[in-house]
Amino acid sequence: MKKVKVNELKPNMILAETILGKGGRILLSTGIKLNEALINKIKETGKKSIYIEEDKHEIKMEGIAESNGEKIHFGSQVDIEEHLNIELMQKVEDDFEEVANTVKNGILNLNLSEEEIVKNTGDVTEFIKNNFNSNYAYIFRSIMTIRDVDEYLYRHSVNVAVLSFLLAKWLGYNDEKLNKILYAGLLHDIGKLKVDQNVLNKPGKLTAEEFEIVKKHALYTYKILEDFRSLDKEILYGATFHHEKLDGSGYPFGLKDNKIPEFARIIAIADIFDAMTSNRVYHNKKSPFLVLEMFSTNSFGKLDPRIVYIFLQRFVEYYIGSEVILNNGKKAKIVRINFTEITKPLLLDENGDFIDMSKERDVKIDDFYVKELENFDK
Ligand SMILES: [Fe+2]
Ligand SMILES: [Fe+2]
Incomplete structure (x- = not known):
């Protein structure tokens, strides 16, 4: 890692720090290979110097390999410049911010009348349907990005509305239900607007009474x-029962199994996933696979397994072809998703050897390498 003046940056250098944009959002992540457009983005932040990697080279892996006698074609490597659409990523971020502002001023505000809240909710609903209906990997990435805690x-x-919308779409819901x-x-x-804000925003663990x-x-x-x-009553129940759990351990009523409407089961999954991936300002960047693994193990018996599965499957699809760094220090590429154990894909390491994470269970994905964004336009 070395420090370089921003006006001396050159294409193909690898970023060794995370660059934050306005409002503390991630503009560029560690490991991204720079090009002219990205260098200009860094210049716009006003930074004078940044850290870059000294000797990292991309892993070039393409061709045909064999696993258990089966031939697998993998990645025709295309440079990240052709895939990374920084403008699109920014647009998704801006759209999220715009909606969050409307929610703050026009929906989650008890000084407004019912008519105003319902009308604004309808407007935001239309906006989300029009603007969050593609580029899912950008949406996932944005949802998993650091937040400003005050605006949580x-x-x-x-985030919960967008994730619930996508899940409902993948479950085949019609427009009215969406x-x-x-x-x-x-x-x-x-x-939450009626809950003591000091308790709600308390940093650290809550006492039993506070909970x-x-x-x-x-x-x-x-x-x-x-x-x-x-x-509609379906909206009322979907919203009210979002903390109910299939095993009856949830609240406010401890409803069980199919007493919990599907709307509430979808929102519960979106809610937990968002809560798990937010407030990450104090944590190191976690691999999405680690988050997914925690999510799938922690949700056992509590969340609807069919909906969790669809969620994981869709999420992971966007990471096929990504290059990753393993806990043994090796670099590898995700070549195939293992549908029986979605967080344990088949990898190909830099020596050309396959690693089946479902069999080699000590192997973990630590982080994404250079091409985290490669599949964004799938
Ligand atoms: Fe809640
Ligand atoms: Fe929530």
Whole structure:
């Protein structure tokens, strides 16, 4: 790693630090190979010097390999410049920010009338359907990016609505039901506006009493939305039951299995995933695979396995072809997803050897290498 003046940056240098853009959002991640456009983005931040890697070369791996007697074609390598669409990534970020602002000013605000809240929720619903209907990998990436903690509730509500919308779409929901789940996602935590904000935003672990206070938000959501005569009951229940668990261990009512409506089961998955990947300011960047693994193990018996599976499958699809760094220090490429154990894909390492993570269970993916964004336009 060495420090280089920004005006001496050259294409093909590898970034060795994360560059933050406006509002503390990640503009460029460690490991990205620079090109002219990216260098200009760095110049726009006003930074004078940055760290780059000294001796990292890309792994060139393409051709045909054999695993268990089966031939597998893998990656015709295309340079990241052709895949990385920094403008598109920025657009997705900007769209998220725009929606979060509307949610803050026009939806999650109890000084507004029911008519205003319902109308604005409808507008945001249309916006999400039009703008978050493709480029899923950019959306996932944006959802997994560091947040400004003060604005957590607004951005969280948008993330949950967008993830719920995508899940519902992949489950084959029609337009009317997509609208309803978007309403429920956007409004699911409206009850938090009635919870003591000091408890809600307390840094660190909550005491048992404090947790009981926070849990009340689900009932408050019910009480607020129940009065909204124009809202469909499916929206009301989808929002209210988002903390119920299949094994009956959830709240506010401890509902079990199919007593929990599918809307609420979808929102629960979106909610937990977003909560797990947020507040990461104090943590090192986690591999999405680690997050997915934690997500799938922790959710066992509590979340709808069919919906969790669809979520994991769709998520992981966007990472085929990505180059990763393993916990043994080796570089490898994800060549195939293992559908029985979605977080343990088949890899090809830099020596041309296959590593089946479902068999070699000590191998873990530590992080993504240079080409994290390669598959973004799939
Ligand atoms: Fe909640
Ligand atoms: Fe939530």
